[in-house]
Amino acid sequence: VPMDGMEVVATGRLTTYPGRSKYQMVVERMELAGQGALLKMLEDRRQRLMEEGLFEASRKRPLPFLPRVIGVVTSPTGAVIRDILHRLAERFPRHVLLWPVLVQGEGAANQVAAAIRGFNALPAGGTVPRPDVLIVARGGGSLEDLMAFNEEVVVRAAAESRIPLISAVGHETDTTLIDFASDLRAPTPTAAAEKAVPVRAELLATVAEAGARMVGAAQRGLEERRSRLGHTFRAIPNPRRVIEDCARRLDDRAERLGNAPRILLERRRAEMETLAARLRHPRERLAEGGHKLTTLAARLDHALKSALATERSALEKHALRLEQSGNRLIQVMPRLLADRRQRLDHVGQLLESFSYRKVLERGYAVIRDGHGLPVTSATEAKPGAALVVEFADGKTGIRVEGSPPPPAPKPHRKPGTPDGRQGSLL
Template identity: 60%
Template sequence: MSDSSPIPAGPPISAGTPAASNVPEYSVTELSLRLKRSIEETFGWVRVRGEISGFKRAASGHLYFSLKDADSVLDAVCWKGSAARLGVKPEDGMEVVCSGKLTSYPGRSKYQMVVERMELAGLGALMALLEQRKQKLAAEGLFAAERKRPLPYLPRVIGVVTSPTGAVIRDILHRLADRFPTHVLVWPVLVQGEGAAEQVARAIRGFNALPEGGPVPRPDLLIVARGGGSLEDLMAFNEEVVVRAAAGSDIPLISAVGHETDTTLIDFASDRRAPTPTAAAEMAVPVRMELVASVASFDERLRRGITRLAREKRQHLDGLGRGLRGPREQLEMARQRFDDLSDRLKHALRVGVAAQRAQMETKFAKLRPALLRREVADYRRRLLDADARLLRALRQRQADAIQRLAQPAKLLESLSYKNVLSRGFAVVYGADGHALKSAAGMTPGAAVTIEMEDGRRQARIEGGGAVPARRGGAMAKPPGQEELF
């Protein structure tokens, strides 16, 4: 590309100076801008296939990464506005086809691609990515059959996670109204594009976080729904964050994403998969008219059963009644038995009284007053004799006990140190109340207590000195004699 700008004038050429070149002279910025325009005009729109490497999402929302193949690397950037419209979520190692324009970044003398669109490099690569993700999540047990929970038979509140403007929510509400009108809570979300997966996962966790009995009723059942579309359109429901939210839901969840032939990873993590959103509404509630008909049928069967049971009981009672005698006959027989027993009772009383009187007279005749008086006198004499013997025995036992106690008392009195005090001795107690056994324990100025025969007095030790030894040495202690202290 030629340059038509005038050549800047140079300084005068003096003798002996080589002639100036005809090549124009540029500043670094001028050259960088010319290269930028040249690249953008030549490569205004390109499609590049390569593997994503060094992917990074900046805080501003822009995406920075590189596209590489076996021999070369191309820097790429996707601005925030375009990143929100991408059909896939970029990841390192993903093979994609990017569409956009080439430009240069003068600040680093580098050229790069500004990506406007991105798609996976063929359906096979996308299916391989999904299969790899499916195996990873299945290894963690998120798709295990034992995690599946039964759906509530008649949910009072149903939570629906879907787009509020599509035909899906209208189909679900219409089918619920036809089958069994139920309270429905809709959590509006994006169902494709940038941020759709995060919104769906946040909606599932939000419904689970609602408290029981709160201002917003907690759903008994969740439906995650979306209409049909291509595999790229349904990629939000293949994202790991959505699958983990569905598997971790405490509320039973129905997945109704796409048409019957469409399969996403959320279908494996949900408790039940519906082929269409309409079918999900049919799974959620029974048909009200069928329930009414079933209740009416049960009511009729119950009514007929009670009628038949009452008729059978009445027939059985009538049969038992025929085998019973009439009340008048029963009363006459009872009156006759009463009269018979009354006559027998009168006779038995007369006979019994006579027998008891005869027995009493016989025993009274055997009693003789003189014999009774002699026996009483004999019993009185024996009682007085036993009383005298008992009194003598008690007195003798008391005397023996007094004699046995007198001997230890005398021995105790003879061994008491009180006897020693009566002979002129004294006991000296220290401040702690213990008897002092030697003069070494009496320090000058110490307070002591002296006990004599007639009482105690307080004293204080004055002076000091060695205790004079006894004449003739220490007196030998008689054998068997105990010490006083």
């Protein structure tokens, strides 16, 4: 069905209505104007279906390992069905149900979708067995030939299929929208048959190899158990020999038990004699303790006297040193105080001589602005500004009138001040 905005090439009969200037075209055949427009339409459709979630990986179902019944949706004639049947017969013959459909042209898409839904509608355990896996296949062709498998009805039927579905449309380079909705895409119909069933010969070989390994393991286990049983049997002692050994040990224990009281008494007597030899009379121990105490008292008295003598000598030395230091301090202190007083008087005289008030007494004055900051340049004395002039005997307020005078020429340096600094005012 053409969509709005689609460019097509239509073939048909053109008729007119006389007197009305109307034209009517009866379209007999219609096709898209170019492959680019067709690809754009397919891409838009793919994006829309993908946004609906039809291509989500979570919807994919795993294929059964060994299906009993395989449903095939394809044309009943042609090489596709023959290739699938031949490949299945080679690998692992299975029961195949063919649902014949058109694979191109008008009505092909509806037939393919109906076949997929029809297989899914078969009841389990019915007269017609329900397939375990589906193969939707077609041979190669142009983009227009494969359009039936790009139709939305086919894609939705594949996505809704509860039976795992393999798509095998075209060659390996061909891609249709059913490939995105199917559970597995095969590049060719033959490859679809290979993915549907394993190789029977390989399975038989694997089973035979596993059986051989199991038989070998069982035989080795049996031999190992037989060998361990033989070792265990040989390790069991002779009952008569065991009884004789027990009787011999019993006689030995009885003989030892008869001599045990005498031996124990002799051992205890020897221990008591040893302990008696170690014991001493209390008077001897008291006398020894008194002697040790007297010795310790004498040593303690000597140590105390020695420590007192050492401390007394140290105190006498410190007292002598302190007395000598006091005498030296008494001798030096008057001279030190006189020197410090003389230096303080000298510094006071210098401070008094450098005071700006001494300069004011010589006829100079200090001019300050309203903030109390000195005015050091004529350019700072603006006309109308209120200033304060400080003389040696007091202050007075003035107001600047007229324009400021031009700056005075820079005075020449005096020979005595090569560095340009002011000389002493004293």
